[in-house]
Amino acid sequence: MKILLTLWLGLAVSISQASAQTRALTLPRTVPAGAALSVPTNGTGEGVLYIVGPMEVLKRTLQLGDTVVFHQGELHNAGHYTAFLEAPSSREIVDFDVVAQAEPASISFLAKPSRLAVNLPDGISGVAYLFDTFHNLILQSAQVSFHLSETEGAIQTHLVASRNGVAWVQMASAPKAGIAQFLATAGGVTEKRIVQQVPGDPCLIKMTARRAGDQLVLETEPLRDCRGNPVADGTMVTFTETYQDSECTVDAPLKHGIARALVPAYSGSVISVASGVVMGNEIRWQAGR
Amino acid sequence: MSSGRLLALLLTAATVAFIVVGTLWPMDSARAMAGTQAGLLPAPASPEAAAGNLLREVARRNWEEAYSSLANRNEFSELEFMRDFTGAYPGLRTYATLDSFELHPLHASGDETEIRAVLQWSTAVGTFPDVRDLQVVRTGDRWQVAWPIVKEARVPPQVIPVNYLRWDVIYRGPEDDWGTQDVEAPHVRIVDMHPIDRGGGVVVLGEILNEDVVPAFTTVKATLSAKDGSAIATEDAFDKMCHILLPKQVTPFRIDFPDVRLSQVDSIRMAPSPNLVAASADPVIEIEDQKLSSLPEPALSAKLVNQSGQIVNVARVLATFYDKSGQLVWVSGSYADRALLPQAAVPVTIPLPADLASKVSSYRVIATTYSSSRFQ
Numbered sequence: 001m002k003i004l005l006t007l008w009l010g011l012a013v014s015i016s017q018a019s020a021q022t023r024a025l026t027l028p029r030t031v032p033a034g035a036a037l038s039v040p041t042n043g044t045g046e047g048v049l050y051i052v053g054p055m056e057v058l059k060r061t062l063q064l065g066d067t068v069v070f071h072q073g074e075l076h077n078a079g080h081y082t083a084f085l086e087a088p089s090s091r092e093i094v095d096f097d098v099v100a101q102a103e104p105a106s107i108s109f110l111a112k113p114s115r116l117a118v119n120l121p122d123g124i125s126g127v128a129y130l131f132d133t134f135h136n137l138i139l140q141s142a143q144v145s146f147h148l149s150e151t152e153g154a155i156q157t158h159l160v161a162s163r164n165g166v167a168w169v170q171m172a173s174a175p176k177a178g179i180a181q182f183l184a185t186a187g188g189v190t191e192k193r194i195v196q197q198v199p200g201d202p203c204l205i206k207m208t209a210r211r212a213g214d215q216l217v218l219e220t221e222p223l224r225d226c227r228g229n230p231v232a233d234g235t236m237v238t239f240t241e242t243y244q245d246s247e248c249t250v251d252a253p254l255k256h257g258i259a260r261a262l263v264p265a266y267s268g269s270v271i272s273v274a275s276g277v278v279m280g281n282e283i284r285w286q287a288g289r
Numbered sequence: 290m291s292s293g294r295l296l297a298l299l300l301t302a303a304t305v306a307f308i309v310v311g312t313l314w315p316m317d318s319a320r321a322m323a324g325t326q327a328g329l330l331p332a333p334a335s336p337e338a339a340a341g342n343l344l345r346e347v348a349r350r351n352w353e354e355a356y357s358s359l360a361n362r363n364e365f366s367e368l369e370f371m372r373d374f375t376g377a378y379p380g381l382r383t384y385a386t387l388d389s390f391e392l393h394p395l396h397a398s399g400d401e402t403e404i405r406a407v408l409q410w411s412t413a414v415g416t417f418p419d420v421r422d423l424q425v426v427r428t429g430d431r432w433q434v435a436w437p438i439v440k441e442a443r444v445p446p447q448v449i450p451v452n453y454l455r456w457d458v459i460y461r462g463p464e465d466d467w468g469t470q471d472v473e474a475p476h477v478r479i480v481d482m483h484p485i486d487r488g489g490g491v492v493v494l495g496e497i498l499n500e501d502v503v504p505a506f507t508t509v510k511a512t513l514s515a516k517d518g519s520a521i522a523t524e525d526a527f528d529k530m531c532h533i534l535l536p537k538q539v540t541p542f543r544i545d546f547p548d549v550r551l552s553q554v555d556s557i558r559m560a561p562s563p564n565l566v567a568a569s570a571d572p573v574i575e576i577e578d579q580k581l582s583s584l585p586e587p588a589l590s591a592k593l594v595n596q597s598g599q600i601v602n603v604a605r606v607l608a609t610f611y612d613k614s615g616q617l618v619w620v621s622g623s624y625a626d627r628a629l630l631p632q633a634a635v636p637v638t639i640p641l642p643a644d645l646a647s648k649v650s651s652y653r654v655i656a657t658t659y660s661s662s663r664f665q
Contacts, residue, residue, distance in 0.1 A: 108466055114473040115503070193470065198502045201537075232502035234454055234570045236538040248577040249654060250596070253535055253570035255454050262596055264577060276498065276537035 025049075025085045025092045033078050033098050033134050037070040047087040053098065054079035078136035100136035104187040107131070107144075111182045111193035118177050118197050118229060122170040124148065128184040128191070130165055137165035145185045146171070148195070151178030162186070173197045177229040199229035205237070205280025207273045216241075216265045216285065218250075220273065222257035230257045235275060243269035336402035336425035339432035340392050344406060347374060348387040360426050360433035369440060377441045379602050379661060380628035381417070385410040400427040410626070414528065417626050442633035449598030449631060454570040456504055475505035477534065477563040483617045486551035493544040494617045496609065497561060499534035504568035507534055509561045511544045516555040522546050529622055531607060531657045533568055540655060541609040543620035572597030574604065574656040577634070587646035592634040593625055593656060601629035603659040608639045613650040629658070 026040050041047065043064035051058040051070075054077045060068050064087055075081070078100045085092045108129040116123045126146050130138040144167035148156040154174065160167040167186075174180065177199040184191050203226035209216045218239050223231040237259035241248040243266040250261035263271065265285065273280035333339035339358070346355035356367040376382040388411035395403040401424065408419040424435040461471040482495035493511045509530060513521040530542035575594040582588050589608050595601050604625040610618045623639045641649065 106466075109469075111470060114470055115501075232536055234456065234504070235502065235536040245580060247579040248575065249579070250573060250575045251538065251655060252573050253454060255452055255570070261573065262575065276500075276539075 025083060025094050027083055027094045027096045030097045030099050031075060031081075033100050033132060033136050034073050034076045036072045037075060039068040039070070039083070041065060041068065041085065043087060043090075045088050047085055050084040050086070051075070051081055052084070053077060053081035073134075076134040076136075078132075078134075100138045100140075101132035101134075102138065102140055102142075103132065104130040104138055104142060104189050105133040106135070107184050107186055107189050107191040109184045109191035109193060111195060114194065115196040115198060116173050117200055118173055118225075118227060119175045120173045123173045124171045124182065124195055125168065126171070126182060126184060126193075127166065127168040128162070128186065130162055130167070130186050138162070139165050142167075142186055145183075147181075147183040147185070148174075149181045149183070150174040150176060150197070151180070152176055175227050177225075177232075199231050200225040200227070202231050202235075202275050202278050205273050205275060205278060207239070207271075207280055207283065209271060209283050209285060211265055212262075214265055215262045216271070218261050218263060218271065218273070220254075220259045220280070223254060223259075223275070224257075231275075233257070237273060237275045239263060239271065239273050241266070241269050241271045333432045336397070336404055336432050337392050337394070339425050339434055340404050340406060340423055343434045343436075344387065344390045344408065348390075358433060359436050360424075360428060361435040365436075365438050365440070369438060370436065372441060373436075373438050376627050377443075378600055378628035378630065381412050381414070381603055381624055381626045382410070385412045385417075385626070387411075388416060395422065401425070402432075412624075414624060417624065419626070441627065442630060444630045444633065451571060451598045455568060457567050458565055472565055475499060475501040475503050475507075475534075475563045475565055477501070477505050477507050477561050479509075479559055479561060480539065481617055482557070482559060484551060484554070484557060488547075489550075490545060490547040491549045491551050491554060492546070493557060493559075494541070494620050495559070496539055496541050496617070497530070497534070498539045499536055499563075502536045503565055504536070505534045505563040506532055506566040506568075507540075507561055507563045508532065509542050509544065509559065511546075512558040512560070513546060513549055513554045514556045514558065515553060518555075521553060522549055528605070529607070529620060531655060533566065533657070534563075535568070535570055538655075541607055541617075541620040541653075572599050572601055572629075572658060572660070574601070574629070574658060576606065576654050576656055579652075579654055581641075581649065581652065584643060584646055587641040587643055587649075589621075589639040589641060589652060589654065590636065591639075591654060592636050593629055594634050595629040595631050598631050599660055600631070601658040602661050604629050604635070604637075605657050605659075606637050606639060607655050607657070608641075609653045610641065610645070610649045611651045611653075612648045615651075618648050619645050 031037055041064050045064050047062055047064045049060045049062055049068055056077055062068050075098050078098050081096050081098055083094045110127045112125055128144050130142055132138055142162045144160050144162055146158045146169045148171050156171050158169045160169055174197055177197050180195045180197055182193045182195050202223040205220055207218055207220045209218050233254050235254045236251050239250045239261045241263040248263050252259045252261040267286055269285045271283040333342055343355055343358055352371045356370050388409045391407045393405040395405050404423045404425055406421045406423050409416050421437055425432050461469055477497055477499050480496050480498045484491055484493045499505045508525055510525045512523045515521050524544050524546055526542040526544050531540035534540055573596040575596050576591050577594055579591040593604055607622045609620055612618050621639050623637050625635045625637050627635050629635050
């Protein structure tokens with residue numbers, strides 16, 4: 001039985017070797033993108049080798065039996081390729097794949113939105129596309145690390161394995177307003193985006209009035225939202241003074257958290273303050289108080 | 290041959306006669322074309338003629354002639370007289386032309402007459418009226434106007450410290466990767482919208498709020514659709530809204546469709562279009578002494594006071610009128626015809642249609658500004 005098996009295996013090996021010797025073109029099944037490639041050929045006489053791939057056709061005239069060399073970077077588009085060897089008496093066709101390099105060289109990072117309110121669950125989304133040196137999408141799974149660093153130093157980190165070249169994550173915005181850095185890292189490559197976390201509407205508007213000559217200086221206390229964040233500078237605050245049958249209004253922007261305006265000092269006038277849909281306190285101005 | 294000579298002689302004589310008549314008694318239009326010399330004008334024989342002559346010279350911007358015809362030249366200089374019409378600082382008046390005027394005699398007593406002159410100035414943003422009560426006095430055999438000059442407030446030289454707040458924007462560049470997101474457009478919201486049938490057309494009134502923390506340049510378009518879904522007309526608010534909205538700022542808007550009936554309209558599609566722009570939060574404009582006058586010519590009058598240190602060349606006010614239930618009744622706007630100097634009050638009047646005056650219960654006024662020297 002042993003002798004029979006040995007004979008059969010020997011026969012199979014010799015048939016395989018004979019077949020290889022008769023094949024004019026030998027190519028690996030997969031080739032890394034951009035790598036140099038040597039293609040040995042068999043036979044005699046002149047031939048022409050065509051390699052047809054995505055957005056690329058290469059042609060080499062050769063002597064059968066020589067080795068054709070493709071230098072680094074010549075085959076760089078990932079995808080399915082077909083090699084045609086045209087000899088005087090035969091034609092051979094071999095299929096092979098050029099695959100993206102395993103190491104990411106660049107990340108296309110989509111972070112949205114660039115500006116959002118504080119404390120929003122799953123408010124920030126990040127999508128990372130991994131590419132190699134030749135901008136081929138890396139389909140093999142790779143670890144992508146997403147970091148969201150906030151103004152007060154707190155960091156949210158998520159480690160995500162890419163699938164078909166894409167990794168994505170959703171994160172909550174911080175309770176504190178400020179500029180956050182959103183980073184996506186894969187291999188040695190990092191991409192940064194800026195996410196602005198902005199405060200909400202003012203929680204409470206409180207103003208004071210003091211006399212300055214024949215005018216009143218109206219000033220709000222520093223405005224904060226209901227989580228204690230300073231309301232963004234530039235936010236419009238409207239002061240309205242009503243006196244008898246006339247009104248006086250001033251739209252003043254917040255500067256350093258405070259809105260300030262001047263109105264005529266009429267004894268008996270009623271002064272109110274508002275910002276957007278939020279109303280503040282009311283002052284009834286009597287002469288001197 | 291002799292009849293031909295006679296005809297030529299007659300034509301020559303008639304031409305000479307017409308030239309003499311036209312020179313001695315020129316028509317108003319001919320005077321305007323020729324650029325009138327004082328010597329050619331007859332002495333005004335009536336107060337109306339004196340006022341008319343003066344205003345025609347003003348329309349031609351012939352300040353020297355106009356000034357020399359005044360009865361009260363000792364009260365102000367020619368430069369001050371000119372600045373009464375053009376403004377000392379560039380403003381709406383600087384580029385305005387006197388389109389027409391009307392004269393209404395008020396009182397007459399021997400050698401003195403009072404005439405109300407209603408001047409209509411024409412500008413790129415529409416017309417504005419200027420009403421002056423003129424004293425016309427007889428001096429010898431001629432009538433002369435005593436011009437009621439309005440001297441612009443002067444601001445003494447000083448330094449006014451202002452903490453400017455502005456936003457600059459870095460947009461996505463052509464070299465950026467496709468994944469690099471651009472800055473988010475501002476979030477604006479239409480908080481009110483109300484179509485009305487008015488004057489044989491449809492008017493869409495509404496208000497827009499900038500909910501964001503950045504300034505927004507906003508336009509609003511409305512498309513009226515018929516019952517079969519076809520678009521009837523599309524218009525935008527043009528200057529009946531404030532286009533640059535600072536955070537939490539609300540602007541009214543009014544979109545006019547003059548040739549559409551409300552009964553034709555099945556639905557209205559509103560399309561606000563906000564864009565992030567670099568903008569400044571200044572200047573701050575106080576709108577004081579707001580008063581709603583009643584019939585026969587209802588209007589909202591107010592005074593604009595520039596609380597910043599920067600000169601505002603053109604200021605515009607927009608008023609939103611509400612009824613007792615807080616529903617929008619009308620949106621109207623007007624321009625200040627003079628530049629706003631720091632702390633100097635400039636009056637404005639916002640017209641309100643007479644038939645809507647009785648419905649108005651409350652109002653809100655906002656101001657927008659343009660400064661030619663805006664700090665960039």
